[in-house]
Amino acid sequence: MAVTVFFSFFMCINIYFFGLAGTMDSPFAWIYAAFMLILYVRMMITKNWSRYRSLFQIVLAVLFMISFIGILYDERGSMSITETQFQNAETPFCQIVIPIMLIPLALTKTVIFPARMTGHFASVVSMLLIWFIVSVTIGRGWCSWVCFYGGWEDGFSRVPRKPKIKLLSRNRDIRAFQFAFLFFIVLVSLASLSSVYCEWFCPFKLVTEYPQITDITSLIATVMFIGLFLGLVIVMPLLTKKRFQCSTLCPFGAFQSVVDKVTNIGIRIDSEKCTGCMQCASVCRFFAIDTETIKEKKGQPEITCAKCGECISVCPQKAIDFAYKSSPAGKILGTIFRTGSRIVGAAPEAQKGCQSRTPKSAAGRFVAEILEPRYLFVFMAFTFSLMISNKFVPDALSRIWQAIAGGMR
Ligand code: SF4
Numbered sequence: 001m002a003v004t005v006f007f008s009f010f011m012c013i014n015i016y017f018f019g020l021a022g023t024m025d026s027p028f029a030w031i032y033a034a035f036m037l038i039l040y041v042r043m044m045i046t047k048n049w050s051r052y053r054s055l056f057q058i059v060l061a062v063l064f065m066i067s068f069i070g071i072l073y074d075e076r077g078s079m080s081i082t083e084t085q086f087q088n089a090e091t092p093f094c095q096i097v098i099p100i101m102l103i104p105l106a107l108t109k110t111v112i113f114p115a116r117m118t119g120h121f122a123s124v125v126s127m128l129l130i131w132f133i134v135s136v137t138i139g140r141g142w143c144s145w146v147c148f149y150g151g152w153e154d155g156f157s158r159v160p161r162k163p164k165i166k167l168l169s170r171n172r173d174i175r176a177f178q179f180a181f182l183f184f185i186v187l188v189s190l191a192s193l194s195s196v197y198c199e200w201f202c203p204f205k206l207v208t209e210y211p212q213i214t215d216i217t218s219l220i221a222t223v224m225f226i227g228l229f230l231g232l233v234i235v236m237p238l239l240t241k242k243r244f245q246c247s248t249l250c251p252f253g254a255f256q257s258v259v260d261k262v263t264n265i266g267i268r269i270d271s272e273k274c275t276g277c278m279q280c281a282s283v284c285r286f287f288a289i290d291t292e293t294i295k296e297k298k299g300q301p302e303i304t305c306a307k308c309g310e311c312i313s314v315c316p317q318k319a320i321d322f323a324y325k326s327s328p329a330g331k332i333l334g335t336i337f338r339t340g341s342r343i344v345g346a347a348p349e350a351q352k353g354c355q356s357r358t359p360k361s362a363a364g365r366f367v368a369e370i371l372e373p374r375y376l377f378v379f380m381a382f383t384f385s386l387m388i389s390n391k392f393v394p395d396a397l398s399r400i401w402q403a404i405a406g407g408m409r
């Protein structure tokens with residue numbers, strides 16, 4: 001209880017500074033702040049990270065679309081973008097393109113995505129800064145806690161009770177495909193010095209902005225966007241209960257899996273407690289637990305784990321949890337603050353030295369508990385989610401209200 005009060009207090013401060021920053025005169029900002037606080041407190045009380053995480057990611061995805069399209073209509077009068085607007089860099093910068101633009105930027109000093117460098121609601125500099133901070137703290141956790149596109153697939157993957165298509169035996173191939181596609185798309189973008197993913201493969205064009213259809217090329221591209229959205233964002237999640245676009249075609253997702261190596265909190269599977277029931281693998285939407293992961297007692301999910309917490313919620317043996325990693329900083333944190341959490345990626349003999357060592361005093365136990373990786377991770381992830389959505393959520397709510405009020409008149 002004390003730990004819930006402690007983190008909820010600091011979340012109130014975060015909501016005040018990040019959630020309400022610059023928008024305190026808007027009643028919608030206060031509604032949003034109340035929603036986020038209630039959600040966070042519920043999450044802390046029930047310890048069911050995945051259900052509430054999923055709820056706010058779905059809400060974020062829908063409200064992002066409403067706000068984004070609304071802003072485009074205010075500014076351009078349309079969701080489509082013309083060649084001239086494209087040339088004038090009037091496209092908001094999107095995080096999905098970050099891995100594609102980094103190599104051309106380093107080699108040729110060219111930003112291949114034609115967006116504004118600073119200012120406006122999604123400039124290159126602001127998005128790169130947010131991405132960097134989020135990446136070094138929660139890594140691929142971005143995909144399940146911060147990404148405002150991921151909610152689409154998360155939502156559709158929750159509709160069926162059971163998957164029609166089971167893909168457990170293909171997990172390894174699907175992961176390999178995602179990294180191969182990242183490699184391909186980076187190379188092609190470098191060779192052409194253009195953002196090929198945005199031009200041909202992005203399914204989210206359908207819920208953000210798309211190029212005007214002026215010739216056969218733009219017609220084919222539009223058919224691709226529609227097909228990919230229907231196929232990867234709706235149909236495959238409905239059939240497989242997996243986040244299919246995030247796990248196959250999204251170059252940012254694959255890139256974050258690699259970037260995740262620098263983070264200090266990951267997911268650990270306690271092989272001694274595990275009975276091999278595979279319930280964790282069946283709920284993992286990122287193809288991150290295979291039969292081999294469990295049989296070979298790897299002690300952690302595969303590289304594509306997005307730290308969503310689904311597997312933690314379903315494991316009947318309570319064998320899965322957030323834990324400090326065996327990186328140098330993670331080792332130091334895990335050693336200083338070890339409170340029952342073992343270390344991700346450490347050898348079994350090393351784990352023995354990380355057994356729970358509960359402090360004797362009440363104050364010591366309290367400090368030990370608030371430094372549990374699961375609380376720190378969820379606090380950080382939720383804060384970033386708040387920071388990235390603090391403008392568009394109140395804006396979307398205000399647009400919805402205006403539409404309802406306009407309809408009632
Ligand atoms: S759900 Fe838990 S017990 Fe079952 S395989 Fe996964 S880690 Fe092991």
Ligand code: SF4
Nearest residue numbers: 284305306308309311
């Ligand atoms: S392994 Fe667990 S935490 Fe990681 S993505 Fe899969 S369900 Fe989420």
